[in-house]
Amino acid sequence: MCLVLAVIVFVVYCELYCGSKLDLMYDFLGLHHDIADDRSQLASDYGVRNVPLFGTFSKSQDKDESQPASFAMIRGALKSTNVSHHFSDDLIVSGGVRNSSDKDDTDVGNSGRIFHSSACVTSANVMEMRDVLMYRPKPYSAFWVDVDAPLLYRLKVYNLAIGILRAKIRRERGYRIWSDPAPSPVVIWASRDDFFEQLSNFTHIQTVALSWIRSECSDRNLLIMSYPEWIASEPLCTWIRTPGHTKARWDAVYNRTCVTELDAALRERPLEPLYLHAKPINPNHYWPNKGLSYPWHFYSDPPRHVLYLHVAEDAIVTSVGDIFSGSVKIVPYSCSHDLTPSKPEGYSQALIFSEVFIMSGHWGSGHFHKSIELIPRIAPYLDFLIKHPDIMIQVSETGGRTANTLIIFGIRKERLVSGSLRAKIAYLPQATPCGFGQVQELQVLSKLYRDHIRSYKNVKSRNIVVIHRSGLRRLTDASHIEMSIEKLAAEYGLQFRLYHDQQLPSFEDTMIMFNEAVLVVAPHGAGSSNILFCEPGTFFVEFVCNQPHVNMCYQHVAHVLGLRYHGIPSEEGCEDHIKVNPKLIEFVVRTKLEQWKHLQAVRQS
Incomplete structure (x- = not known):
């Protein structure tokens, strides 16, 4: 007993006075x-x-x-x-x-x-x-992880590096109490071109960056490096090239690759560097607060980093993931933002946590935003968070899909917190602007989902999934179109599965349904976020709103996940409803099934 007590006293003494000798x-x-x-x-x-x-x-x-x-x-x-x-x-x-x-x-x-x-x-x-x-x-102050290896290996090392930095900060911090940030902070926007250079002036916020290896889109930087040509029925290809017709800058997001040739679905092209950057807005559309939390312009070269994470001490964390630390307020990429640099009202009464990992954001309770923008932020850091279970995780919602996802990845629901809070150490992973998820985060999250499904379901059935919307962007003549696709499914020996927004299946059943799909057919809407569960190569047909409401965010998700995307434009009605010629739908779906059949024959030969 005395020996144990002596060891404990010695450890505490070393934590306070011995620094690295404690190792x-x-x-x-x-x-x-x-x-x-x-x-x-x-x-x-x-x-x-x-x-x-x-x-x-x-x-x-x-x-x-x-x-x-x-x-x-x-x-x-x-x-x-x-x-x-x-x-x-x-x-x-x-x-x-x-x-x-x-x-x-x-x-x-x-x-x-x-x-x-x-x-x-x-x-x-x-x-x-x-x-x-x-x-x-x-190019900016950071602790860089430069190991040259496949991405999954690099992520393991990146997580180890963050853990080492954490140990160093905790050792130096000791038992120091939480300290209030300055009353009038400098606001630094992640959307600025010089964001990292600005942040480098403040040594109490440290950045760990996983560097981009070489110039190409290789397996060092990505899990999926190419995608099938993206196809659209006219006039969609024309619309996306027309100023004012799309919600985002078409030249940044789509890189002029839209084609109308149906056979192009069997061709692949490398993922363009434009996909790997946050995207600027289209100034012809309304954006919250003039889009200040979006990038200022787009790039044609690969980014300087694959991923990055900031570590801040004595931080106030707002309910949407902004942080105040020392004399700085950091506004990450977001769908919206708070223009005032003042601390949140009542922050002095907020709970103080020892360590918090941030994955909250604006509109975080919306299905698309939490599925594509927020939950993916945690995917590259699961090793770090599982090894350190005392770190709390700030989320926009403590239940629903967020909790369900984290539970299957080994994160207990009791670790989830929401709302404004204070943290002695805050971990802020890079965020993504509205609508276009960060590529590596999406790819890693999708792989984790698919690995989880394979872990308990070895035999897969094959199906066509049709998403039914009953509210905004509902499909006119939906029942007739669904019956037509059901007949095609039977003709090709596939099951027909209807994903109805008024009769949603469980989270596990949803994952399996979309993972087993050879083809997903859907009007534009949040249900298409479930393509995260699909295998690369799955066909995805989306009914897209007519101009000026054209929103190609799911085209982005589909292609960074390696899906075969086809967009069919609505003739009228958006945002209320989507009207598409049923004969065109039947023709496109049959073409996709023939292509799937061809690919199956090639694999078996």
């Missing part, structure tokens, strides 16, 4: 997270060998034969730099100038990366160096 105690007690074991497990899980945990590696210009840089030599290179952010010995951080006096193969280049001479970090090296997480001031 030695944890190692002795068997409590410390073993990074080397994690790396071995990752290599086993993903078939990756000789991949460094952190860093971009290259051979030295000065020697013919390169050797791994030692921990001491890396530290020596770092001591010559002016680094405002740094970790203790268990986490190496670089600043950005070459140390010409070093005789080894370590190059701290102008980019702020450490270039190691070997592409292999052995378990021994990892145990010696712990980890190498690069702090770089350019």
Whole structure:
């Protein structure tokens, strides 16, 4: 008993005074997270060998034969730099100038990366160096995870990096009480081109970024790298190229790839870089508060990062996911925003949590917005959140699909909180502007859903799913069209499943229904969010509103998930109803089923 008490006293003492030396105690007690074991497990899980945990590696210009840089030599290179952010010995951080006096193969280049001479970090090296997480001031200040490996492996390492940063902050913070942010903060908008550069001026908010590897849309940066040509029946292709006809900038969102040739559904093209950025608004349409929480313009090149996450101390978190910390208010991408920089009313009475992960946002109770914009934000961080169950999760709703999703992924409902709150440590993952979900988040979430379905349902039936809407954007002559499609399903040996908005199936049944679909047919509406459960290659026919209400957000979702999309425009009526020629629908559906039949024959040959 006395020994146990002595150990506890020693641990508390080390937490307060010993800093990184506590790691030695944890190692002795068997409590410390073993990074080397994690790396071995990752290599086993993903078939990756000789991949460094952190860093971009290259051979030295000065020697013919390169050797791994030692921990001491890396530290020596770092001591010559002016680094405002740094970790203790268990986490190496670089600043950005070459140390010409070093005789080894370590190059701290102008980019702020450490270039190691070997592409292999052995378990021994990892145990010696712990980890190498690069702090770089350019292109903006962040702790960069640069490991070159398939995306799922990189996400594991990214989660480990966030966990290491968390441990460092907690160790330095100790038992310090929550501190009130400044009364008149500087407002920083995530939509600004210089958002990260602005944020770099405030050292109490730290960013962890998973860097974009090379320039192409490869498996280093994406799970799904191509999509079938997107097809539309005229005049939809004409509408999306007409200013004022669409709710978003067509030139940014659609990249001029709309075609009318039905056979194009069997062709694939690489995912364009435009898909990987947040999208600007169409100024000809109304947007809340003039669209300030949307990007200012669009890019044609890949982004600088795959994902990023901010870690802020002593934060006020609003009910829609804005945060106040120190002298800063961060407004992430959102469907709307609060223009006032003042703290939320009554914040001083809000509960103070030790740690909170933020996945709330404007319009977060809406089915589309929570399914496509908010729930995906947590998908890349499940490893981190499951390993640290004391972190609370702020959501827009504590029940419904949000809770159902998190429960199947191992997050207890008791961890969910909503409304304004205060947090000693707040984790703010990148958000997405209204309507066009972040690509990697959507792809990871869809894979998690599909893996979950496969875990308990091995034998799949095949069906056609038709979504029935009874409110806005209801399909005229719906019963006749549904009967026609049901007959086609029987003709091709498929089951017919009706997803009726007045008789919704359970969450599990919904997942299975859409996962087993070879074809989904739907009027534009929130029910189409369920294509997240579909397998890549599924055919998706959407009845789209007539201009000026054209909204192609599901085309975006379908293509980043690798679905075969076809849009059919309404002749009249939106937003009240959608009118489409039943004969056109039957022709398109039959064509899709013939294409599905052809693909089945090719796979079996």
